[in-house]
Amino acid sequence: MPLITMKQIMADSLKKALDPSVDTKERYAVGAFNFSTIPEMVGIVEGAREVKSPVILMLSLGALKYIGSLELVAYTARGIARQYPEVPFCLHLDHATDLEMIKQAVVAGFTNVMIDASQEPYEDNVRKSKEIADFAHKHSPLGLNGCSVEAELGMLAGHEDNIHVSEEDAGKAYTDPELVADFVEKTGIDALAVAIGTAHGFYKAAPKIRFDLLEEIRRKTDTALVLHGGTGVPEDDFRKCVAMGMSKINVGTGLKKVYTDAVREAIKSLPESEYDPRKIVGPGRKAIAAEIASKSELFNCAGKAEAVLKSMY
């Protein structure tokens, strides 16, 4: 079953992140990519297949509003899983805040959900994240495969659907390493999104990642760590994050641009008499696949599909 939980898809990466005897060059993070249409979903999985990589498909609340149905996305993911059995992938709901809606996603068959109560007081963040972790671990219709949970501690600058954080506020709200172990233990989550200097959307200037914080956080917990705001982070910073034990890297904005640029180019190059949407959307899907293949190489997760599948059994 290639549609697996985020906990399963990151197990091998996490093992390598936590083992100090592992060469840092062996470490890798699984890429997580946003989509809002079916061709994008397929393009992401095709790109992962090209380089034998595991991959995470991410649905934002904005994309959900556009598509209109959690079930439609979950059924499509199951269909893709049958079509591409060699690609281990995870279907993830990103930055959700409404507890009832997150539970609906679990029941619909999402294999990871993110509860983002990071803007709320610490105790509320703990309570809500625990409620979702308890529910998701028990109520997934996928049985053993189940559904895992990501939560966030600290705040990322930028704009993510219904969440807006100014750079000034985010600067005050890096993830506090002293809270990490307590948060993970009290909530029972499977992955932690950390605020260490990245932001959502395009950067005006290259972000300053707090590697000192990452090092401290990695020491305080055995849970998988997630980097949000991957668009525009310098390649060497990605490599350093991976070497220091990051297990998942989110890329949204950059991928939208790759898709739209390819579609725009296709429209420009076609005669006006051409009306077949496949000739317009098709190049977008191909461009996404190429971008996923390239990002998988950068995150060092290309070639790791087999290791991920093996780690599950």
Ligand SMILES: [Zn+2]
């Ligand atoms: Zn994010």
